[in-house]
Amino acid sequence: MTDKPKKRYALVGTGGRSYFFFSAIATTYSSTSCIVGFCDTNQTRMNYANTRLSSLGHPAVPTFLASNFDQMIAETKPDEVIVTTIDRTHHIYIIRALELGCNVVTEKPMTIDAPRCQQIFDAVERTSQTVRVTFNYRYAPHNTKIFQLIQSGAIGQVTSVHFEWLLNTSHGADYFRRWHRDKRNSGGLLVHKSTHHFDLVNFWLQTRPLSVYAQGDLKFYGKENAETRGITNFYPRVKGFEEKARQDPFALDCSKVPTLKSLYLDAEYEDGYHRDQNVFSDGISIEDTMNLLVRYKNGAVMTYSLTAYAPWEGLRVNFNGTKGRLEMEVVENSYVNSGGDQSLEGCLEKRSIVLRPLFEPPKEVEIEDSHGAHGGGDNVLLQDLFGDPVTDEYMRAASHVDGAASILTGIAANRSMATGEVVFVDDILQVPAA
Numbered sequence: 001m002t003d004k005p006k007k008r009y010a011l012v013g014t015g016g017r018s019y020f021f022f023s024a025i026a027t028t029y030s031s032t033s034c035i036v037g038f039c040d041t042n043q044t045r046m047n048y049a050n051t052r053l054s055s056l057g058h059p060a061v062p063t064f065l066a067s068n069f070d071q072m073i074a075e076t077k078p079d080e081v082i083v084t085t086i087d088r089t090h091h092i093y094i095i096r097a098l099e100l101g102c103n104v105v106t107e108k109p110m111t112i113d114a115p116r117c118q119q120i121f122d123a124v125e126r127t128s129q130t131v132r133v134t135f136n137y138r139y140a141p142h143n144t145k146i147f148q149l150i151q152s153g154a155i156g157q158v159t160s161v162h163f164e165w166l167l168n169t170s171h172g173a174d175y176f177r178r179w180h181r182d183k184r185n186s187g188g189l190l191v192h193k194s195t196h197h198f199d200l201v202n203f204w205l206q207t208r209p210l211s212v213y214a215q216g217d218l219k220f221y222g223k224e225n226a227e228t229r230g231i232t233n234f235y236p237r238v239k240g241f242e243e244k245a246r247q248d249p250f251a252l253d254c255s256k257v258p259t260l261k262s263l264y265l266d267a268e269y270e271d272g273y274h275r276d277q278n279v280f281s282d283g284i285s286i287e288d289t290m291n292l293l294v295r296y297k298n299g300a301v302m303t304y305s306l307t308a309y310a311p312w313e314g315l316r317v318n319f320n321g322t323k324g325r326l327e328m329e330v331v332e333n334s335y336v337n338s339g340g341d342q343s344l345e346g347c348l349e350k351r352s353i354v355l356r357p358l359f360e361p362p363k364e365v366e367i368e369d370s371h372g373a374h375g376g377g378d379n380v381l382l383q384d385l386f387g388d389p390v391t392d393e394y395m396r397a398a399s400h401v402d403g404a405a406s407i408l409t410g411i412a413a414n415r416s417m418a419t420g421e422v423v424f425v426d427d428i429l430q431v432p433a434a
Contacts, residue, residue, distance in 0.1 A: 006032055007386075010078035010102075012039040012069065012093045013085030014049040016263060016337050017107055020378070021082050022049070026058035029386040037076040039064045039093075040085075044267035051262075069093065073100045080105055086179050087186045091116040094131060095123040104131045105385060109195040110403030112187030114411055114429045117404050124400055132385065133403035137196045138203055138396040139384070140377035141368040142330060142351050146317075147204050147394055149326055149365070154355055156323030158205055161302040163317045165197055166310035170334040172288075173250050175308065176221045176279040181286055188286040190216070190410035194306055197315075198294075199398065199406035204319075206434045207298040208405050213422045214413035216287035220309040226280035238276040239265065250279045252336065292413050297433070314349075324357040348376070405431045 009025060011018055025033045035053060038046045038061055046063040054060050064072035073081075081097035083090055083106040091111045094104050110133050111117050124131060137143055150158060167175075167189075175193070179185045186192040202208060219225060223234060235241035238253050245251035254260035254276045264275035277283075288308040295301050314331040331349040353365035369376075384397060398406075408431060412423040425431075 004032075006034045007080065008034060008036045008076070008078045009080050009082055009105075010037040010039065010072055010076055011035060011049075011082040011084065012066070013083060013089075013107075014038050014040045014042075014045045015084065015086075016259075018049060018082075018084045019052060021084065021105070022053055022058075023056055024382045025386060026053055026056040028382065030058065032388070033386050034058070035061050036078050037062050037064060037072045039066060039069055039072050041066045042267050042270045042273075044270055045263055048262045048267070069096060070100065073097070073102065078102055083107060087112050087192055088184060091120055094120055098123045098127040098129040098131070101127075101129070103129050106131060106133055106403070108133055108135060108199075108403070109187065109191050109407045109410075110400060111407065112185075112191050112411075114408070117407065117411075117429055120400055121404070131400035131403070133398040133400065133406075134381060134385070135196065135199050135203075135396075135398045135402070135406070136377040136381045137200055138377065138394075138398065139380035142328065142353060143200060143204075143377070144394055144396070145353060145365060145367050146319075146326065146328060149353075149355065150204050150319065150321075151206070154324070155319060155321030155326050155357070158298075158300050158319050158321045160320045161201060161205075161300060161317065163197060163201065163302055163315070164305045165194070165307075165315045166313060167193070167306070167308040168310050168313040168334055169250065170336055171313055172308035172310065173221070173279050174252070174336050175286070176284055176288070177252055177277045178275055179273070181277070181284045183285040186286065187407070187410060188216075188414060189306060189308060190214070190287070190290055190292075190413045191407050194290075194304070194410050195403075195406045197304070197306075198409040199402060201294075201296075201302060202402070202405050202434065203396075205296060205298060205300055207296045207300065208431055208434055209409045209412070209425045210295045210297045211422050211424045212292060212294050212409055212412035212416055214290065214292045214416040216290035216413070216417045218284060218287055219289045221279045221288050222284045223280055223282045231280060234280065235278055236281050237274050237278060239274070245278075248278070248280075252276050257336075287417070290413070292409070294409060324355065324360075327354045327356065328352070401432055404429065405434070 040046045050060040080103045083093045235244040238245040254265045290306045292304040316329050319326040330351045333347045356362045416423045
């Protein structure tokens with residue numbers, strides 16, 4: 001009897017999020033999986049990824065510049081490709097990996113606009129390969145509990161949802177220091193960040209968005225906003241302007257954080273990417289204050305709010321139904337992406353779910369214990385991706401169809417903000433029903 005061969009993974013995009021995947025493969029899932037290659041636009045960053053990989057007991061792997069992606073696939077023969085590049089390039093590597101016979105695991109958002117999304121759909125149909133989108137929040141026990149309660153009929157038919165997500169002045173500000181601040185790269189926070197939240201609503205209600213009306217502005221970050229508040233201490237980035245940065249509580253000095261120094265400061269001579277930009281500088285084209293009204297195909301309506309400069313991080317979501325109301329509040333720890341122990345990113349400070357049936361006293365809902373990043377969802381997601389296959393009664397694995405359904409709310413919202421009109425999602429791209 002021969003041992004089953006390890007599943008082979010190549011990874012493209014060795015920035016901050018990549019460690020989440022390759023560290024799990026190198027440790028917890030080393031008996032069934034292995035990394036066979038790294039690909040990136042930056043050699044220094046790939047070298048650092050190999051240093052970290054080796055420190056975990058996994059052999060260093062061959063590295064390939066982005067222009068040699070096809071060569072990596074040909075030489076390392078991966079079964080699957082993990083995509084953790086900047087958002088606007090996801091579709092390039094997803095499509096090419098599919099065409100070269102690999103399945104794909106991609107970070108959210110799957111892509112940033114409808115044309116790229118259609119290209120991915122076409123490639124899946126053309127190749128019959130699969131795409132998984134890593135929505136870790138689906139796997140957090142409190143979010144799974146909401147799914148259970150709604151699907152059990154605890155509040156009857158859901159008629160309306162109010163969803164408020166708060167990004168604080170640590171994590172929220174971080175989007176305005178790095179590549180996400182350019183909407184051409186990220187699609188804005190309604191695509192990059194809110195894809196998590198829109199996916200949760202699609203998942204909880206088992207439906208798809210019908211129409212979106214949105215308003216959004218840059219009200220806090222950016223030079224013009226700072227000027228109106230009387231701020232005069234302007235500088236482009238921390239490196240080279242350390243004296244000014246010391247007076248700014250929003251400044252991020254990457255030289256003092258070993259991971260950020262190795263990933264970005266030491267690598268910037270190759271590509272000119274600055275990880276430590278001033279959140280009150282020019283050049284920001286994304287919004288920090290967003291409000292949406294979304295109607296779903298099952299008739300439910302959602303009001304949604306995202307604020308990126310709040311004093312605390314987390315969410316409040318309330319569901320009204322024909323038999324009662326369901327309320328959840330979650331407070332997450334403050335963090336900077338890749339600025340510390342990634343297992344602590346998005347860990348919980350507190351959480352609660354209250355069920356309020358009509359004509360009955362409210363009930364505090366018991367939630368399964370959770371540990372680790374993103375409300376305990378990360379570890380469960382990794383098991384689903386890399387562990388032994390098991391049946392998931394909650395159907396949390398997200399396909400390219402789920403990936404599309406989540407970003408289309410944000411894409412429609414971007415169009416609505418630009419036109420001032422209600423946007424029907426099917427006019428952008430038609431996605432199969434849930």
